[in-house]
Amino acid sequence: MEPTIPDVTAIVSTILSVPVDELDPDTSIFDLGANSLNVTELAWRLSKAYAQRIESEDLYQAMSISGIIAFLSQRLQDVAVDRQKEVNALIEEFSVPFTETPRAKVTTVDAHLHSTVLLTGATGSLGSHILAKLLASYDAVAVVCLVRGDPLPRLRASFDQRGLDPAILDEASKTGRLQLLSTSSLADKHLGTTTTDYARLLETVDIVIHSAWRLDFNIPLSGFKGDIGATRSLAELCACSARRPSLNFTTSISTTFGVPDELVPERPLEPLAKYALNQGYALAKVVTEHTLYRLHTAAHQSFPLHIIRVGQLCGDTLTGFWSTDEMAPMLLASIPALRAIPREIGAPGS
Ligand SMILES: NC(=O)c1ccc[n+]([C@@H]2O[C@H](COP(=O)([O-])OP(=O)(O)OC[C@H]3O[C@@H](n4cnc5c(N)ncnc54)[C@H](OP(=O)(O)O)[C@@H]3O)[C@@H](O)[C@H]2O)c1
Missing domain, CATH: 3.40.50.720 (NAD(P)-binding Rossmann-like Domain)
Structure with a gap:
């Protein structure tokens, strides 16, 4: 997920209990009232939202909402580059030539009948x-x-x-x-x-x-x-x-x-x-x-x-058996426990 001003402002607004329209993206969060506890909580919330490990120190450097967005964008870009490098390296590693000697090819007349x-x-x-x-x-x-x-x-x-x-x-x-x-x-x-x-x-x-x-x-x-x-x-x-x-x-x-x-x-x-x-x-x-x-x-x-x-495999059409560690059965199983269902399945935050 790309960091945007509305998303990051919403998170900061919740933590500082300041309405969204009173938060200027370029003002330091410390001038907006943030204390060290708020910074720790903000680091935790941003880490969860952007699936990155974000430390309090990073936020002391970034200071403002705009600064946080610039920091997150750079971090996500670095991570994407590293991820692509890892993918490329593994493709190289596993596509080295085969060493087994190929058998002489046999053409089977009835391959479709007796396979x-x-x-x-x-x-x-x-x-x-x-x-x-x-x-x-x-x-x-x-x-x-x-x-x-x-x-x-x-x-x-x-x-x-x-x-x-x-x-x-x-x-x-x-x-x-x-x-x-x-x-x-x-x-x-x-x-x-x-x-x-x-x-x-x-x-x-x-x-x-x-x-x-x-x-x-x-x-x-x-x-x-x-x-x-x-x-x-x-x-x-x-x-x-x-x-x-x-x-x-x-x-x-x-x-x-x-x-x-x-x-x-x-x-x-x-x-x-x-x-x-x-x-x-x-x-x-x-x-x-x-x-x-x-x-x-x-x-x-x-x-x-x-x-x-x-795509997602569904349960057996005759027996109904559906592996319980698949996403849809897990979601259904959680409904009685939570006594709630997502408003929009698949929508962000649902
Ligand atoms: N389920 C889905 O909705 C879904 C969606 C998209 C794609 N797929 C793909 O469809 C294929 C089958 O998925 P599935 O739902 O049938 O998975 P599954 O029920 O979890 O079965 C996985 C099978 O792979 C075997 N296996 C796993 N690791 C192995 C290993 N190291 N050596 C030997 N056997 C190993 C398991 O054997 P053991 O019994 O010995 O563990 C089991 O037979 C997978 O390639 C999966 O990525 C599934």
């Missing part, structure tokens, strides 16, 4: 529904799931929790349509599987659907290096596999909120941090999208790449 899908994130909201759909609706499709821990019990528990039928997992496992691999770390070059399993993936996979990602909106960009690395490892698998599988990466519309056009173009955007929400999660998706574009181009587009920007 093997490699799915990540199958224990999650989206992944479990993709898995259920693939097993229920596409008889000729085999699915390999990369799951942390003990895969079958974890998948069963996830299906159970979401009102999906776990019996289809047992049935598909018995017939071999569902193959489960435990991963120690997807960011590992061989996706945290054994050498034998990785070699089999290189020979058999036709489509990769990558839905695994840490859904945490509080950790910084640097905390997502594992997720970015995992996506790179999957791109390497696609570039070097005999069947040159397509990579379908699930990203998020949080990468595009700052795009100035009304419609977000369905093509690579500039890798600009200012297009993304100011959170590690969204910036990491920006880094990953652009790392993939680069790797795709460097590998002479040998593997098809699909970047899918997903």
Whole structure:
């Protein structure tokens, strides 16, 4: 949020208990009656409003409302430059050339009829529904799931929790349509599987659907290096596999909120941090999208790449199950406790 005279004046007015129209932006806040306690409170309120750590000392330097605005604008600009530098550095770091030797390309005549899908994130909201759909609706499709821990019990528990039928997992496992691999770390070059399993993936996979990602909106960009690395490892698998599988990466519309056009173009955007929400999660998706574009181009587009920007997922249309750590269920759950609802959902300050 850009600091403006009305917004900063409103905050100062509340703290000093002076009406807005009596506050001259160029007058020192100390001449307007501010004491050290007011300055501490003002620093705290501004820190919250502009998501920056602002100290009392900064306000003693800035003095007036205009001075505070100039200080905040400079601070936000410096932060934006640093954020962009971090994004660029991570794109560089993760788009270095692959080291795996590509397998000789095999052309499969009936790839659409008998495909093997490699799915990540199958224990999650989206992944479990993709898995259920693939097993229920596409008889000729085999699915390999990369799951942390003990895969079958974890998948069963996830299906159970979401009102999906776990019996289809047992049935598909018995017939071999569902193959489960435990991963120690997807960011590992061989996706945290054994050498034998990785070699089999290189020979058999036709489509990769990558839905695994840490859904945490509080950790910084640097905390997502594992997720970015995992996506790179999957791109390497696609570039070097005999069947040159397509990579379908699930990203998020949080990468595009700052795009100035009304419609977000369905093509690579500039890798600009200012297009993304100011959170590690969204910036990491920006880094990953652009790392993939680069790797795709460097590998002479040998593997098809699909970047899918997903909006807010809603609850299951049949069971109603909706993950309780999503924004909308959290908002609904807070209503009885607060006995209030926002006047305008999504409006500033609501
Ligand atoms: N939910 C939304 O509204 C929404 C909106 C836009 C985009 N998306 C995107 O859609 C995709 C799926 O989201 P979701 O809602 O299904 O998320 P979710 O329910 O939180 O599931 C996340 C999945 O990723 C797996 N995972 C996370 N970190 C991992 C790691 N380091 N190694 C291996 N697996 C890991 C989890 O496995 P464990 O069970 O082992 O933790 C789980 O299967 C994500 O890319 C997300 O960014 C979601």
